[in-house]
Amino acid sequence: MSAHPSVVVVEDDATVRTVVADYLRADGYDVVTYGDGASALAALASVLPDVLVVDRMLPGVNGDDLCSDVRRRSDVPVLMLTARGSVEDRIGGLERGADDYLTKPFAMRELQLRVRALLRRRVGAAGAGEFTVGPLRVDPVGRRVWTAAGEVTLTSREYDLLLHFARHPERVFTRDELLEAVWGWTFGEATTVTVHVRRLREKIEPDPHAPIHLRTVWGAGYRFVPGGDAHAAR
Structure with missing residues (x-):
């Protein structure tokens, strides 16, 4: 089993998917990618990553539905990517259970930092007992x-x-x-x-x-x- 944190990237744009995956791998993550929501949904039914990065506008099973399904059974951090930057659209993603969002186009360095922050808060030292x-x-x-x-x-x-x-x-x-x-x-x-x-x-x-x-x-x-x-x- 790998000692590196795992990230699943779900993005239908092949270029964006490849670039995001390459940047995250360069940051030390094990990255698995999917080009559509249905494939990701099937894979996530059995194994969940440490962080999930998902495009909101996916063909078939969209990012909202995928996030809702994951959220019903896990608290895995979800970073949602969206091309729609209005406040209402961002709120919609958060209401579905996303922990964070990035509006396209975004800087890859910012993506790396957002994923790091999500992971750090998930696995960081608790600092106190119950x-x-x-x-x-x-x-x-x-x-x-x-x-x-x-x-x-x-x-x-x-x-x-x-x-x-x-x-x-x-x-x-x-x-x-x-x-x-x-x-x-x-x-x-x-x-x-x-x-x-x-x-x-x-x-x-x-x-x-x-x-x-x-x-x-x-x-x-x-x-x-x-x-x-x-x-x-x-």
């Missing part, structure tokens, strides 16, 4: 989270964001601060944070439409309140 904060029990080593209702299924990026909040209760973070701390971006689309916060609320809040733990601080950002607050604003 702990409880408010309604959550968090296992940093196993990257698992429980509420009173049972274990919560999180994507890789959802987990990173929740862990950051859990380790800094009551502190207010702006969206830009969260982008840098959790995504490793010094610039980027702040809507990414909004989407992930909404998804976390759907998984940890008794009523996601009236959150009492993951609160919005209007004009400032977000704050995690372990004890909750019956009068919390959305």
Whole structure:
């Protein structure tokens, strides 16, 4: 078995697929490529990589469907590539479970850095043992989270964001601060944070439409309140 991290690249443009694969291999990854969603779907049913890079606009089984299928059974980090750069399109990919996205055309160096960041957060040192904060029990080593209702299924990026909040209760973070701390971006689309916060609320809040733990601080950002607050604003 290879000691190198594995990356699966799903891209129907042969030139882009080859260049992406070559750059990632040069960065030390074992790379397997697929030119369509159906082939990738069949292969990923049995073996999942450390990171999945998938074009959103694929023939047949598209990137959204592929991401959704993978997300139902794994928290493997997903980097979505898209030729459509509107905020709505990027949000659509994130809503399907993608952890990160790049809008075409993109610099290959940026692709390398995004993949490194996804992998580093997935396999990096946990830094602490299991702990409880408010309604959550968090296992940093196993990257698992429980509420009173049972274990919560999180994507890789959802987990990173929740862990950051859990380790800094009551502190207010702006969206830009969260982008840098959790995504490793010094610039980027702040809507990414909004989407992930909404998804976390759907998984940890008794009523996601009236959150009492993951609160919005209007004009400032977000704050995690372990004890909750019956009068919390959305």
